[in-house]
Amino acid sequence: MDNLILEGVVRILDRSLRGCSLLRWDRLGETDYLLRFATAAGDNLRVSLAPPQPAFFRLPHRDTPKPLAPDFFSGVAAQELKGAMLVGISHRGCDRVVEMDWETPSGDRRRLIAELIGKSANLLLLDSRDRVVAFARKMASAFRAPEEGQAYQPPVPRPGLEGATLDPDQVQAVLAGLASDADIFEAAHGFLRSLSPVLGADFPHRPRSRQDPVGEVRAILSAVQSNAFEAVLYSARPPAEMLLRPGAGDRPVILSPFPLVRPPGPVATPCTDCETASRLATAVLVARHRAQSLLERISGCLHKELARREHLLEKLAREQEESRRAETHQRFADLILATPGARVQGGTIVVPDLYGAEGAEVVVPADPALTPRQNAEKHYAKARKLRRGVEKIAKRTREVEAQRGAILEWRSRLQNLDHLADLEALEAELQKARVLPAAHGESRRGHEKEAESDPGVRKFRTEDGFLILVGRTARDNDRLTFHVASPHDFWFHAVDRSGAHVVVRNPGRLGELPREVALSAARIAAHFSRARGKGKAEVHYTLRKYVRKPSGSAPGLVTIRNHKTLEVQPGIPGGEKEGD
Numbered sequence: 001m002d003n004l005i006l007e008g009v010v011r012i013l014d015r016s017l018r019g020c021s022l023l024r025w026d027r028l029g030e031t032d033y034l035l036r037f038a039t040a041a042g043d044n045l046r047v048s049l050a051p052p053q054p055a056f057f058r059l060p061h062r063d064t065p066k067p068l069a070p071d072f073f074s075g076v077a078a079q080e081l082k083g084a085m086l087v088g089i090s091h092r093g094c095d096r097v098v099e100m101d102w103e104t105p106s107g108d109r110r111r112l113i114a115e116l117i118g119k120s121a122n123l124l125l126l127d128s129r130d131r132v133v134a135f136a137r138k139m140a141s142a143f144r145a146p147e148e149g150q151a152y153q154p155p156v157p158r159p160g161l162e163g164a165t166l167d168p169d170q171v172q173a174v175l176a177g178l179a180s181d182a183d184i185f186e187a188a189h190g191f192l193r194s195l196s197p198v199l200g201a202d203f204p205h206r207p208r209s210r211q212d213p214v215g216e217v218r219a220i221l222s223a224v225q226s227n228a229f230e231a232v233l234y235s236a237r238p239p240a241e242m243l244l245r246p247g248a249g250d251r252p253v254i255l256s257p258f259p260l261v262r263p264p265g266p267v268a269t270p271c272t273d274c275e276t277a278s279r280l281a282t283a284v285l286v287a288r289h290r291a292q293s294l295l296e297r298i299s300g301c302l303h304k305e306l307a308r309r310e311h312l313l314e315k316l317a318r319e320q321e322e323s324r325r326a327e328t329h330q331r332f333a334d335l336i337l338a339t340p341g342a343r344v345q346g347g348t349i350v351v352p353d354l355y356g357a358e359g360a361e362v363v364v365p366a367d368p369a370l371t372p373r374q375n376a377e378k379h380y381a382k383a384r385k386l387r388r389g390v391e392k393i394a395k396r397t398r399e400v401e402a403q404r405g406a407i408l409e410w411r412s413r414l415q416n417l418d419h420l421a422d423l424e425a426l427e428a429e430l431q432k433a434r435v436l437p438a439a440h441g442e443s444r445r446g447h448e449k450e451a452e453s454d455p456g457v458r459k460f461r462t463e464d465g466f467l468i469l470v471g472r473t474a475r476d477n478d479r480l481t482f483h484v485a486s487p488h489d490f491w492f493h494a495v496d497r498s499g500a501h502v503v504v505r506n507p508g509r510l511g512e513l514p515r516e517v518a519l520s521a522a523r524i525a526a527h528f529s530r531a532r533g534k535g536k537a538e539v540h541y542t543l544r545k546y547v548r549k550p551s552g553s554a555p556g557l558v559t560i561r562n563h564k565t566l567e568v569q570p571g572i573p574g575g576e577k578e579g580d
Helices: 003-017 072-080 168-178 184-195 197-205 213-225 239-244 274-323 326-337 372-415 420-432 445-452 474-484 515-527
Strands: 022-029 032-037 044-048 055-059 085-091 097-103 109-115 122-126 132-135 232-235 254-256 267-270 348-352 361-365 457-461 467-471 490-494 502-504 537-543 564-568 577-579
Touching (some): 003 085, 055 274, 072 132, 168 184, 168 213, 184 213, 197 213, 239 274, 239 420, 254 274, 274 372, 274 420, 326 348, 372 420, 457 474, 474 502, 502 515, 515 537
Antiparallel strands (some): 085 097, 232 254, 457 577, 490 502
16 A cells, blocks of 8 residues: 555544544454444444455445454454544554554553555554554564564564654655765655655656755655645546456556656546545455456366366266167176076186077176176176166266356356456356355355254344354254354353254354353353253353264264363343344
8 A cells, every 4th residue: 555645544534533432343354344433424444454455444334345254353353442432543654554542431542553564464453551462464474473462563664764754854864864875866766665656656757856856755745744635546447447347457556646747547537535546446456356356266167167077978978888788788697597507717607609600609707706697697787777877877968068068158158258247247147056166255155044044043143243043953953063054163052951052153263252252152052951040051162073973863962072161151142132
């Protein structure tokens, strides 16, 4: 993200959201979060670390996607910042790092750090002493790898930019520190490129840059200081067209905080402010990324499925050829039974050919462990099996040929699709036809819908958004545990009591549930068991993948391992109940 664009966005957000309370924290996708504020306008701040680039701006309420179940980080953040007031948003001058300071209803301070630095982007929640409470992404760097309970380590500034800010009055000193061999132009060029790569690339073409590089950089930062941004989006085609038809061959869109002397694209779209510009640029990039991902995923899947069908047709052709040998096996059996003195010698039986020339013999394959009659019965059985298979193979061949034809038609259609909506419609069609698997993160949605419409499953939703499913009968328990639940969902059951299987959805594959969620699920498991009304009860819980059903056991009976135990009071927590 462009540092100067980010500066403009932060100023807008600080004016709009300072003093507002957090209403809700939602998860939109992997490392993609939405902070809902209690404002009259219903402000929704999106903080995304997801590709194709980090995002930090408000989303209009009508454009807000449906939230997903929380991951570990969003669960912790939602609990820590529940009802907290945003004290202010600030931007570290020469770092793409945004700090959001909060005050909780109890008066505690929290800080949310958004490091919007490309592939190393991260989101961290700090306590009042700047110790890490939770973070969205693990880091490979040994120096900056965040660790819960440890002090936050900010990004290391580029050499020469330690302590640098966007203050125009500091330009002379900063450039003097960067200049080598008195080359002030190169210092100005490099400094501006670190703040805004697009402005840095345009810097040599600006009229004053050679004669007065210091003055040119100071003029740019003075415009930033006075909030006189003139954000422009440069693209190969109008953004509205690129949102509908995000062509993979287009050059990337370029967002600049000020108009460029040498535009990188033929279409220049002025924007009212930096937040609007950032939102538009991100929408175009996301549409392009989505279209390219869809195209590659659908194309790769169809190629794979076509190869599978062609391989299957080859196999069916061999089976069809083999099925024509039914009469041969019938003839072998007839000849064995028609020869009273037939004997098995080695792996064959030599018999007169009653249907051939006089004196001719036929060598019949045989099993040395069987008698001649038993070998004849074996050939009869083989003949019957091959005759039954003829029609089955023919029917299966017709089915596979039809599937192959449909795949070829889909491939032909794919080559002519350039609208994102058409690609998404084809994606839905292929998923419905069970040709294309669900994308990563969507694989359990069908099961979730199945559970929501299953009359044998009760549904509850915690305040943090976790979905809790409860079986009604022993057979419902089996279906819930072994057909609806994912291996990474959490499973609960009252200890030594007959009762419901309880499943907590875990699409984020958390290693451990937030304690409040685990206690809520345990209370529900105890409530729907024989422990109800008998004081506190113990409840085991583990991941569903550690639950096994013994062979031949009664419905609802299972064994578990790697479990933990909670002691709770049976009851229904105060969270929202979805259904009964």
